[in-house]
Amino acid sequence: MIMSSAATDERRNKRSRSRQITSGSGHGAGSGSVKVGVGDDIDDGFSKLPDDIIVDIISRLSLREAVRTCILSSRWKYLWTLSTNLNFAPPRTVWKPSIKRKRNDIHYHGRCHREQMSKYISWVNKILQMHQSSNIKVFRINCGSGDSHNETIVTNWIYTAIAKGVEKLVLDLEGIGAKKHYGFPQECLSSIKYCSNLKSLSLVRVEVSREIVEYFIYNCGFLEALCVKYSAELSGNLKIVGNSQQQQQLKLKYLEFHCCSIEGVEINSVPSLLSFKFFGLEIMLNIENVPQLLDISVGGHKSVRLSKLVEPIMPFLPQLESLTLHLHLDQEEVPFPSCELPELRHLTFQVVGTDCKDLSELTTFMKACPYLQKLTIKLVYVGDKTRRRIRKYRNNKCCHEHLKEVEFVGFVGRPIDLELASHLLETATNLQKIIANPTCIYSVGSYYEFEDDARKRAARKRAKWIEQNLPPGVEFILL
Amino acid sequence: MAIMYALKSSDNEIFEVEQKVIEQSETIKKMIEDGAATGEIPLQVSSKTLAKVLEWCKQRQHKTVENENDDNKGKRKKERDEDDDIKEWENKFSDELKADKDVLFDLLLASNYLDLPALLSFLCQLVADMVAGKMPEEIRRMFNIENDFTPEEEKAITAEHGWAFQP
Numbered sequence: 204m205i206m207s208s209a210a211t212d213e214r215r216n217k218r219s220r221s222r223q224i225t226s227g228s229g230h231g232a233g234s235g236s237v238k239v240g241v242g243d244d245i246d247d248g249f250s251k252l253p254d255d256i257i258v259d260i261i262s263r264l265s266l267r268e269a270v271r272t273c274i275l276s277s278r279w280k281y282l283w284t285l286s287t288n289l290n291f292a293p294p295r296t297v298w299k300p301s302i303k304r305k306r307n308d309i310h311y312h313g314r315c316h317r318e319q320m321s322k323y324i325s326w327v328n329k330i331l332q333m334h335q336s337s338n339i340k341v342f343r344i345n346c347g348s349g350d351s352h353n354e355t356i357v358t359n360w361i362y363t364a365i366a367k368g369v370e371k372l373v374l375d376l377e378g379i380g381a382k383k384h385y386g387f388p389q390e391c392l393s394s395i396k397y398c399s400n401l402k403s404l405s406l407v408r409v410e411v412s413r414e415i416v417e418y419f420i421y422n423c424g425f426l427e428a429l430c431v432k433y434s435a436e437l438s439g440n441l442k443i444v445g446n447s448q449q450q451q452q453l454k455l456k457y458l459e460f461h462c463c464s465i466e467g468v469e470i471n472s473v474p475s476l477l478s479f480k481f482f483g484l485e486i487m488l489n490i491e492n493v494p495q496l497l498d499i500s501v502g503g504h505k506s507v508r509l510s511k512l513v514e515p516i517m518p519f520l521p522q523l524e525s526l527t528l529h530l531h532l533d534q535e536e537v538p539f540p541s542c543e544l545p546e547l548r549h550l551t552f553q554v555v556g557t558d559c560k561d562l563s564e565l566t567t568f569m570k571a572c573p574y575l576q577k578l579t580i581k582l583v584y585v586g587d588k589t590r591r592r593i594r595k596y597r598n599n600k601c602c603h604e605h606l607k608e609v610e611f612v613g614f615v616g617r618p619i620d621l622e623l624a625s626h627l628l629e630t631a632t633n634l635q636k637i638i639a640n641p642t643c644i645y646s647v648g649s650y651y652e653f654e655d656d657a658r659k660r661a662a663r664k665r666a667k668w669i670e671q672n673l674p675p676g677v678e679f680i681l682l
Numbered sequence: 683m684a685i686m687y688a689l690k691s692s693d694n695e696i697f698e699v700e701q702k703v704i705e706q707s708e709t710i711k712k713m714i715e716d717g718a719a720t721g722e723i724p725l726q727v728s729s730k731t732l733a734k735v736l737e738w739c740k741q742r743q744h745k746t747v748e749n750e751n752d753d754n755k756g757k758r759k760k761e762r763d764e765d766d767d768i769k770e771w772e773n774k775f776s777d778e779l780k781a782d783k784d785v786l787f788d789l790l791l792a793s794n795y796l797d798l799p800a801l802l803s804f805l806c807q808l809v810a811d812m813v814a815g816k817m818p819e820e821i822r823r824m825f826n827i828e829n830d831f832t833p834e835e836e837k838a839i840t841a842e843h844g845w846a847f848q849p
Contacts (some may be wrong), residue, residue, distance in 0.1 A: 247826040248787030254791060256806065263810035270846040274818045274839050275827050326845065334778045 221322040232584065251422040254282060262287040262340065266330070267294060284335040288345040289364075290373075291327050293319075320346065324356055331363060334443070341374035358388050365394050371403040371428075386436070387411040387508070396422055402429040403457075413465075427475075428457040440467035440487070445474070458642060481512065482529060488515035497522060502529020502553065513538045516639040519617045532556045537564040540571045546573040554642070558589040561592065563596040566630075570601045577626070578606060581644045582613040582620055593618045598624045606631040614639040615658075616665025624669050628677065637673075639666050640682040687714070690722040690738075695729035703739045717820035725794065730790040738801050741771055774809050783825065 211653070241272060261269045261283050269283045300315040323346045342364035344357065357376070364372055376385045387409050393440045395415075401423045411434050419426060420443055431437055437460070445453040453473050459480040460468070467487035470476065477500035479490070490496075496519055501512040509530065520526075524546050530537060532554060552565055552573060562580070568577060608625055610622055616639075624637060640647075641662035646654075666681050673679050689710075705711045706846040725732065725776060727833040786805065793801040813821055822829055831839070841848050 248783050249825060249827060251787055252790060253794070256794060256802070260800075260809045260813070263807055264814055267846045268814055270843050271818060272813075273819070273843065274828050274831070274836060274847075275822060279827075280839070294845045294848075296848060369742065605834045 232319060250278075254285070257282055258285045258287070258486055261285075264288075264291055270330075281335070284333050286334075287336060287340040287402060289330070289334065289336060290341055291323075291330070294326070294343055296322070296326075301417070301482065314364075318568060324353065327360065331360075339367040340370045341373075342367070342369045342371070343375070345373075345375045356384055356387055358391070361388070361391060362394065365391075365398055368400045369398070369562065370400045371405075372398075372401065372408075373403075374409050375405070375407040376409055383408045384408050384433070384435075387415055389415070391415075391504055392418060395419060398423050399425070401426055405430040405432075406434065407432040407490040408434075410434050412436050413439045413441055420455070425454060427454055429455065430457070430461075431458040431463055432459075432461040434463045436464070437461055438464040438466060440469065441465050443470045443473060445472035445492075480527070483507075485511050488512060490515055490519065493519070494522075497524040498526075498529035499523055500529075500551075502527075503530050505555075510538050517541060520544050521546065523547055525551070527551040527553065529553045530563075531556065532560040532564075535566055539567060542571070544572045545574060547575055547576045549579070551581065553581040553583070555583040555585060556619050556631075557585045558591065558617060558619060559587060559588045559598070561594065561619060563626075565623070566596065566601065566626065568604060574605050575603060576605055577608045577610070578611045578624065579612065581619065582611065583617065584613060584615045584617070584619070586617075586619055591618055593622050593625065598663070601630060603627070603631045604633055606634055608636045608638070609634065609636040610640070612642065613642045614641045614666065615642040616641075616662045616668065621665075623670055625672060628669075628674060630674060632676050636678045636680065637669060637682065638680045639669065640664075642682070688707065688722045689732065690724045691729040691732045691764075692726050695728075697724065697732060697736060697738075699736060699744075703736065703743045706739050706742060706798060706800075710786050710796065728788065729790045731785065731792050734785060734789050735792055735798070735801070738775070738804075739798070741768070741775075742800065772804070779805075779808065780812065 240256055264272075264286075266286075266289065272279050273281070273283055284573060302311070302314055302318060304311050309349065327344070344360055344362075351356045352366075357374070361374070374385075379449060385408070387406065389412075391417065395418055396576075398419075401419075402425050404419055404426065405428070407430075411431060415431070415436060416431060420429065438439055441460075443453070443455065443458070452475075454475050454476045455473050457473050458470070458476065458478065458644060461482045462481070463483055465483065465486055467489070468481065469489040470479070470491070470493060471489070472492040474492070476493045476496050478567070479493075479496060480498075480500040481488070482500070482502050488501075499516050499519065501516065503512065504508060505610075509528065513528070520540050521544060523544060526544070526547060526549075528538075528551070530552055533556075550569065552562075554562065554565075556562065564579075569578070603626075603648060606627070609624070609631070611624070624639075628637075639662075641651075641659040643658075663681060670679055670681075685706055687701055687710075689697040689699055689704065691697070701714075705714070710723060710725075727735065733789050779789065786809070790802070790805045790809075793805060812824065816824070821827065829836075
């Protein structure tokens with residue numbers, strides 16, 4: 204492969220200073236309009252910049268946009284191969300099946316999936332082959348890992364990322380037709396200690412044991428963010444305990460566990476911790492000595508008693524700036540805080556609700572948050588075909604004077620959310636904005652997010668009701 | 683009394699600046715520590731660009747000084763109130779740079795030379811935001827980049843990375 208000299212002589216970590224610094228006012232002239240092609244002196248701003256600054260800029264683009272810069276000019280041809288950002292979000296060409304569907308072809312989806320996987324793998328491998336930089340910041344894999352022979356490929360990717368000193372590693376292995384999840388390889392343990400740069404680790408649909416997770420926590424001295432989702436293998440009692448005696452203190456800021464089999468989480472003496480998110484079983488939560496904690500999210504499936512998860516976090520409520528609670532309206536009552544939440548600015552409720560329920564209980568919780576600025580309702584609507592009119596909430600005269608923004612995600616425009624909207628339009632005297640997003644909360648951020656369907660269109664139609672009842676000064680945004 | 687330093691731009695203009703403001707620049711800090719900076723500190727930066735650099739440094743300076751004196755809670759509250767102000771200031775700053783790309787690129791070089799990582803990163807992000815979502819032809823036009831490929835070469839490159847060029 205022919206490499207431009209610009210790309211080959213890179214490999215420096217530090218920026219060379221002052222090499223090409225501007226010399227006074229000389230370059231001010233002739234900007235903008237005219238192209239002067241005198242020798243190498245092309246009149247574009249980038250020609251003044253050293254390669255490493257351009258690489259810094261390229262690394263802030265998506266991989267697709269980064270690769271696309273190769274066509275700008277010969278200088279740019281290989282600069283993208285030094286990008287420190289390898290976020291392998293699958294392009295459209297990977298998703299589009301080339302196989303034609305025949306009648307009664309029951310294996311069609313399976314074959315499509317296999318085709319997608321092999322396309323994805325060869326795409327990633329081709330880019331990795333061209334990639335020149337020996338250090339990277341972001342490495343993100345987003346694919347399914349169906350067959351066992353793909354597992355070695357994924358494992359090799361992990362080794363590549365580690366070898367390039369990855370700072371943020373994301374494995375999101377959404378197996379569309381996968382029979383089982385990819386298991387994080389035990390033999391990687393010995394190389395984890397080389398992850399000295401690792402700041403953020405996110406494992407989604409990757410089976411990972413508690414030993415490995417704890418190994419990461421205690422051996423990667425710079426680890427700030429840890430997120431594990433959908434790992435059945437992650438079980439037992441997870442201990443995240445800092446040691447103030449030790450020189451090496453935990454630097455964790457963000458912790459998230461979603462749908463794992465953990466039975467207990469103990470967090471103690473992690474002074475850097477800012478955010479803790481948990482969704483899963485009814486577990487033993489034990490949180491102590493986290494003075495900076497300001498964001499909590501808890502909840503679980505229908506069988507989980509929310510109060511069991513809320514109780515252990517009660518002592519931290521007064522210091523929280525944002526809080527998310529997952530509720531099942533027909534299951535139990537909204538836990539009412541035993542104290543005020545004076546710091547709380549953003550409150551989110553993820554609610555599973557039916558037509559016959561209303562959301563008035565949420566407003567009682569809001570009463571305990573005098574300085575609330577933003578309310579987000581994520582509604583998982585379970586239609587039960589109960590027909591009822593929009594009712595006014597009773598005995599609820601509380602005024603939310605700091606509330607500026609209300610956002611509905613999974614908006615359906617039925618009495619359940621319209622009532623709350625109407626109530627807030629009356630009681631939130633300084634409201635600036637209402638956002639209604641009819642996208643189902645589970646498809647937000649997914650491939651299907653912007654697909655239009657009848658349900659969304661119907662919700663948008665019903666949203667007119669809010670528009671008609673909008674007081675002056677309030678903006679209504681319908682997505 | 684704050685210690686003042688005199689910075690001299692490449693076109694011989696003098697800027698009087700507080701030590702705390704210019705010490706954000708590792709390059710200048712080193713020059714001061716090495717004792718190279720008695721009297722005027724000569725810099726290879728034009729006055730127009732240097733004025734912009736100092737505008738940035740002063741804005742940053744306000745933030746760090748005020749926060750040092752507060753306890754945790756007060757700090758957080760203050761940060762929250764200030765965040766909006768800073769955002770507004772940054773928006774104005776970047777709008778000016780977008781309008782005058784010469785200054786933008788000179789500032790990029792200056793932030794690199796003066797070792798101001800926060801400014802460098804801010805500017806790189808600004809350029810990246812300008813480039814993002816645009817097709818190559820638009821980017822070339824926006825920054826006056828001369829396309830020195832022959833049509834055949836261009837075709838070959840587009841074919842090699844077909845996935846990146848499809849809409």
